[in-house]
Amino acid sequence: MESLDGNAIGGLLYDVFGTEMTAATGICGGCGTSSKVAEFAVYLDAPGTVARCRSCGSVLMVFVKVRETTCVDLRGLASLG
Amino acid sequence: MAGTALRRRLSWQVAPVSAVVPETPSVRTITLDVPDWPGHQAGQHVDIRLTDEDGYVAERSYSIASAPGEPVAITVERLDDGEVSPYLTDELRAGDELELRGPIGGYFVWAPPDGGPLLLLAGGSGIVPLRAILRHRQRTGSAVPARLLYSSRTLADVIYHAELDRPADGVEVIHTLTRQQPPGWTGYARRVDAGLLGEVAWPAAMMPLAYVCGPTSFVETVSQALVQSGYPPERVKTERFGATGGS
Numbered sequence: 001m002e003s004l005d006g007n008a009i010g011g012l013l014y015d016v017f018g019t020e021m022t023a024a025t026g027i028c029g030g031c032g033t034s035s036k037v038a039e040f041a042v043y044l045d046a047p048g049t050v051a052r053c054r055s056c057g058s059v060l061m062v063f064v065k066v067r068e069t070t071c072v073d074l075r076g077l078a079s080l081g
Numbered sequence: 082m083a084g085t086a087l088r089r090r091l092s093w094q095v096a097p098v099s100a101v102v103p104e105t106p107s108v109r110t111i112t113l114d115v116p117d118w119p120g121h122q123a124g125q126h127v128d129i130r131l132t133d134e135d136g137y138v139a140e141r142s143y144s145i146a147s148a149p150g151e152p153v154a155i156t157v158e159r160l161d162d163g164e165v166s167p168y169l170t171d172e173l174r175a176g177d178e179l180e181l182r183g184p185i186g187g188y189f190v191w192a193p194p195d196g197g198p199l200l201l202l203a204g205g206s207g208i209v210p211l212r213a214i215l216r217h218r219q220r221t222g223s224a225v226p227a228r229l230l231y232s233s234r235t236l237a238d239v240i241y242h243a244e245l246d247r248p249a250d251g252v253e254v255i256h257t258l259t260r261q262q263p264p265g266w267t268g269y270a271r272r273v274d275a276g277l278l279g280e281v282a283w284p285a286a287m288m289p290l291a292y293v294c295g296p297t298s299f300v301e302t303v304s305q306a307l308v309q310s311g312y313p314p315e316r317v318k319t320e321r322f323g324a325t326g327g328s
Contacts, residue, residue, distance in 0.1 A: 004321045008142055038319075
């Protein structure tokens with residue numbers, strides 16, 4: 001499956017965080033790589049929406065929408081800001 | 082920027098379509114009359130939402146094709162197996178309504194204070210946000226030098242062709258046609274790679290600012306070649322459209 005990037009989920013991220021997030025910086029909990037959220041590898045057609053580290057492939061963020069509730073898993077991120 | 086921006090909710094709204102203009106046989110530009118539009122930056126997106134009679138909802142993100150200060154416009158390429166684009170390119174008419182939210186995005190954006198020289202690299206419909214950047218540059222009277230390298234399959238697939246044939250002062254437009262070239266074609270006729278970038282890109286020593294937009298494989302190839310040629314990674318901004326365009 002081909003990946004896009006974090007630009008593609010700007011609207012979803014705005015929904016979840018209440019602000020623009022694509023220019024925020026995330027640090028991968030797996031390899032420590034620091035990159036803009038816009039640069040994450042994003043898979044829209046996974047079960048849910050998955051963002052991975054472009055360096056090591058670790059899962060950084062998972063969003064699953066169940067009815068009107070979005071479940072968010074950010075455990076793969078060492079930091080986000 | 083994020084610290085000073087006003088917080089606002091990103092809510093869905095309905096906007097009437099004011100114009101639909103064909104760009105190529107498979108591409109349309111749709112202009113919207115959005116009430117209370119807060120304004121956008123060059124390079125931002127909107128999300129478009131279609132709901133069918135059974136309540137099934139499909140959402141897609143489209144780059145804004147117009148400059149800040151102009152009415153919101155999106156340019157849509159028809160994907161034959163798409164859920165959203167065939168409706169937008171084939172069915173939608175002026176006077177119809179479209180549901181959208183935006184503007185979205187704060188990374189793949191440019192404003193005159195960001196400077197340059199600008200290197201804009203487009204594969205297929207990846208031209209759309211770069212066109213917004215070029216129009217914004219022109220409308221603000223910016224003198225930042227800009228060079229656009231635009232990869233299309235054939236001449237008929239070139240979006241904004243007439244507009245790009247009359248670039249503003251300080252803008253160079255360079256085409257490459259990867260699949261078929263018309264008789265007498267004097268432009269490039271190959272895929273964008275490190276060799277072509279070596280001929281076209283500003284030298285890294287000029288500290289250019291690059292924006293790369295197109296299908297994922299195009300963006301990967303181009304951004305890696307630029308970084309290998311000495312562009313700092315933070316000055317190579319990327320946006321992947323997936324395997325939609327033709328480059």
